[in-house]
Amino acid sequence: MLLSGCIRIFHFYDVGEAFALEKLQALVGPGSGPAQSDFPRRTPEYVRFENPPIVEPSEPLTLPSGEKVVCSIKYYEYAIVEAQLEVPFRGSWDDLLAQTARWMDAPDIEPETRAAVNRHLRKTSAAIIRPREEWFQESYLVVDLLPIKNAQGALLTGDEILSTYGERIGQLLRGEQAPLSRGSNERLLQGTLSYYTTDLLVIGFNAALVYDRPEEAVRTIQILEYARVQLLEFRYYDNFMTRVLADVYNSLDQKHNVFLSRWRLPGEANRLNTIRLDVMDLTERIDNAIKFVSDSFYALAYRTAANRAGVPEYRNLVEKKLDTAGELYNFMMAQFNETRLFVLEAAITILCLLDVLLLLRGR
Numbered sequence: 099m100l101l102s103g104c105i106r107i108f109h110f111y112d113v114g115e116a117f118a119l120e121k122l123q124a125l126v127g128p129g130s131g132p133a134q135s136d137f138p139r140r141t142p143e144y145v146r147f148e149n150p151p152i153v154e155p156s157e158p159l160t161l162p163s164g165e166k167v168v169c170s171i172k173y174y175e176y177a178i179v180e181a182q183l184e185v186p187f188r189g190s191w192d193d194l195l196a197q198t199a200r201w202m203d204a205p206d207i208e209p210e211t212r213a214a215v216n217r218h219l220r221k222t223s224a225a226i227i228r229p230r231e232e233w234f235q236e237s238y239l240v241v242d243l244l245p246i247k248n249a250q251g252a253l254l255t256g257d258e259i260l261s262t263y264g265e266r267i268g269q270l271l272r273g274e275q276a277p278l279s280r281g282s283n284e285r286l287l288q289g290t291l292s293y294y295t296t297d298l299l300v301i302g303f304n305a306a307l308v309y310d311r312p313e314e315a316v317r318t319i320q321i322l323e324y325a326r327v328q329l330l331e332f333r334y335y336d337n338f339m340t341r342v343l344a345d346v347y348n349s350l351d352q353k354h355n356v357f358l359s360r361w362r363l364p365g366e367a368n369r370l371n372t373i374r375l376d377v378m379d380l381t382e383r384i385d386n387a388i389k390f391v392s393d394s395f396y397a398l399a400y401r402t403a404a405n406r407a408g409v410p411e412y413r414n415l416v417e418k419k420l421d422t423a424g425e426l427y428n429f430m431m432a433q434f435n436e437t438r439l440f441v442l443e444a445a446i447t448i449l450c451l452l453d454v455l456l457l458l459r460g461r
Contacts, residue, residue, distance in 0.1 A: 101194055103243040105201055106319065107167075107183040109211040110236040110326055112334050113219065114177035115228035115380065119149060122173060122225035130154035133172065133320065149175045156218065159183065159210045169211070171218050176384055177226055178327050179219065181211040191266045194241070195275050202239050202273035202305060234337070236330040239305040240322060241270060242315050245296065256298030259309060260290065271302035289406050293395040301399070301406050321396055325403035331384050332412035335377055339419035342373055346426055367430035374423040381416060 123130075132150040156169040172180040187197050201207070223229065246254045260267070268283035269275065278286070289301035298309040299318055306322055308315045349366060404410065 099190065099246065100188070101191065101243060101246065102188045103186075103241065105185040105187055105197055106240040106242055107185070107201055107204075107207060108238045108240070108323060108326065109181045109183075109208060109215075110238075110323075110330050111179045111181075111212070111215055112177065112230060112234040112330055113179050113215075114226040114230055116177050116226075117173055117175055117222075118225045118227060119152075119175055122152060122222055125222045125225055126152060126154045126173070127221070151175070151180070154218065156181075156214055159214060161210055162206050169214055171215065172323075173222070174327055176327075176331060176380065177229075178330060179215050180323065180327070181215050183207065183211065191263060195266065195269055198239065198241060198270050198305070199273045199275050203237065208235075208237070234330055234334045236326050236333075238322065238326045239273075240319055241305065241307045242312075242319065243307060243309045245309070245311060253296045255295045256292040256309060257295070259298055260287070260300075267300055267307055270307060271300065271305045273304065289402050291395065291398055291402060299399060301403050303406050303408075306403070317396065318399060321399045322403050325400060325407050325409060328384055328404065328409050329407045329412060332381070332409060332416055335381060336412055336415045336419065339377065339416060339423065342370070343419060343422060343426070346370055346423075350430075367427050370423055370430070371427045374420055374427070377416070378420055381413070 130152055133153050152173045154171045154173070156171050158166045159169045160166050168184040170182050170184075172182065174180070185197070185201060187194060189197075219226075246259070248254055264287055265277060265283055268278050268286045271286050272278065272282075286302050287300060291299045291301075297311075297314065298307070300307040301322070308318050308322075310318060346366070
């Protein structure tokens with residue numbers, strides 16, 4: 099069986115807090131524009147990107163091996179920059195497995211994509227709000243498989259491909275050329291969806307297979323990208339809140355039983371609460387960039403992709419740390435108020451004693 103399509107390698111970089119979108123649009127090069135924000139297949143009209151990412155073409159990348167790959171850059175409003183590499187393929191299932199194993203987590207790709215992102219950011223850096231000193235990153239691979247016809251000229255259905263080539267698909271999602279165990283393969287194929295009989299979406303943690311018409315596959319791949327972007331953002335804020343809380347705990351340990359140091363607690367508590375509110379606002383914007391609240395195909399695809407990537411787990415970690423920050427704020431303010439009340443009571447006691455002494459002296 100002759101297969102054809104495209105292997106798409108995605109690298110995502112968290113470069114700042116957000117982009118100033120109007121400024122960004124003015125700075126990106128010619129030929130750029132927003133990605134499509136609506137979704138077909140009976141998807142409700144309100145399911146769309148509030149601010150669709152801006153897509154900018156890039157020059158092809160030449161890898162150390164001499165291979166050239168097509169590249170494009172995408173900017174998300176919350177300062178995620180995505181580099182997408184496209185590698186066309188044509189051959190058998192064995193050829194596709196070998197290609198996927200070569201491109202998945204290939205060590206020679208990331209430095210080149212990072213360099214390409216840096217080149218584009220040189221002209222758009224003025225649009226970055228609070229740039230990051232250190233970039234968090236994520237990667238993903240999508241096998242975009244074009245429709246296949248059987249010997250009679252009819253399109254193979256998603257069920258036929260899954261039942262006949264399920265083991266190959268499992269290997270593909272793991273980037274393995276050796277057969278996987280039955281249990282591993284069954285777990286990988288749990289992330290399977292179809293809308294028509296002639297399409298198939300299989301979502302794994304490292305990669306996904308999209309078998310569909312090109313105009314439909316583009317929208318599905320966009321959903322997979324968005325789930326990965328969410329994972330990257332929540333990973334960053336989980337790490338950020340871990341460092342913030344560690345600093346607060348260290349500060350409190352150093353001030354343990356130091357009476358005068360408690361007078362500085364309100365300032366530290368207010369700084370902590372400001373950070374907490376900022377992170378809550380930013381994570382809410384990530385969640386609200388696009389809302390999938392129906393049972394449409396794209397809503398199911400998003401939820402499956404998010405669950406396979408671990409987005410809910412990271413979101414819960416961030417929310418727990420935000421709750422902890424809120425409790426620490428209340429504790430620090432309670433410590434300050436306790437100290438202030440003690441000083442106030444001591445002052446009142448001293449004044450009362452002075453009144454008594456003056457009264458006795460007057461007598």
